[in-house]
Amino acid sequence: MDNYNKAKGATIISYETYANKCEKDCDARVLQADTLPGADNYPWPGGDFKLPRVLSEFVVQIDSEAKIRLNEPAYEIKRIEKQVFLQQCRYIPSTNKVFFEGYIRKNIEYAAKTCSKYNTISGTIKDTTVHVPFKFYTKVEFCGAYPHITPNPPAMVARYFDEKRMGKDIREADRSNIEIFNEPVYCELEWSAIYDADINEKGRQIDKMLNEEEFQEFTDKSVIYLCIKLLQKQQVCWPFPVKEDGKKKPFPQNTEWLSPNLHGKKLEMPL
Numbered sequence: 001m002d003n004y005n006k007a008k009g010a011t012i013i014s015y016e017t018y019a020n021k022c023e024k025d026c027d028a029r030v031l032q033a034d035t036l037p038g039a040d041n042y043p044w045p046g047g048d049f050k051l052p053r054v055l056s057e058f059v060v061q062i063d064s065e066a067k068i069r070l071n072e073p074a075y076e077i078k079r080i081e082k083q084v085f086l087q088q089c090r091y092i093p094s095t096n097k098v099f100f101e102g103y104i105r106k107n108i109e110y111a112a113k114t115c116s117k118y119n120t121i122s123g124t125i126k127d128t129t130v131h132v133p134f135k136f137y138t139k140v141e142f143c144g145a146y147p148h149i150t151p152n153p154p155a156m157v158a159r160y161f162d163e164k165r166m167g168k169d170i171r172e173a174d175r176s177n178i179e180i181f182n183e184p185v186y187c188e189l190e191w192s193a194i195y196d197a198d199i200n201e202k203g204r205q206i207d208k209m210l211n212e213e214e215f216q217e218f219t220d221k222s223v224i225y226l227c228i229k230l231l232q233k234q235q236v237c238w239p240f241p242v243k244e245d246g247k248k249k250p251f252p253q254n255t256e257w258l259s260p261n262l263h264g265k266k267l268e269m270p271l
Contacts, residue, residue: 047235055147055185055230056140062224064104066132073216074110075121075206081107082194084226089187091230093149096139098187098230103131104194104222113214116207132220140230147232149182183233190227197221 088101106129113123158174161167198220203213 048238050235052231053234057229059227060138064222066220069217073214075214076111078109084192091185099137101135103133150180185232188229193225195223
């Protein structure tokens, strides 16, 4: 049997040697185990559902003018495809103003001249894509529902009297810091419409041919209509109350917005 094991290259070790080897190789263990105490929780009034609620829906008109330069001279614009993209929609709390930023993507297909002879023009179809930026703000009217945005109350510090120093105890202080996380107000673009005019102001005549000009720059005047929906996720009761969605949440400190006093009338926005 020993000759067989030697021939096969096997090594036989005793049980004690195997146990010692296993003890050295196995290093897995429970490093720490704790039994956690229970934590109390308290009901917090809110509503039955949390869903995106429409705050306002409106159509805004933007007037834009841009000068566009093509990659090479053209003698005719064949087609322009236009799409609107919004990059920013920012509502300012405690006001009725929303700031927008975006651009119009225009893919311009045009005919570029390769030769002209015998009262004819031959060319190839080229294209250029440009992003025309726009930026504006607008006032909105809320349709029964208002943004729920609650500011953080100011931090408070309590100090104690030190009899030895006859002043405040610099070694001890009590503090409170409350932070409220609000749902952001966001926008959805329902539809867009663009009406524009392309004006060539720097064209040059091609081989004395009537009404044929070659240009590389032109002015684009656009009237843009955007249908925008302003929304915010809110926790509401069902069925909807006539005026308010339940009761206001009882924050432990004053969380009212400090609004300016305009002409003796305070500008207020329901929370």
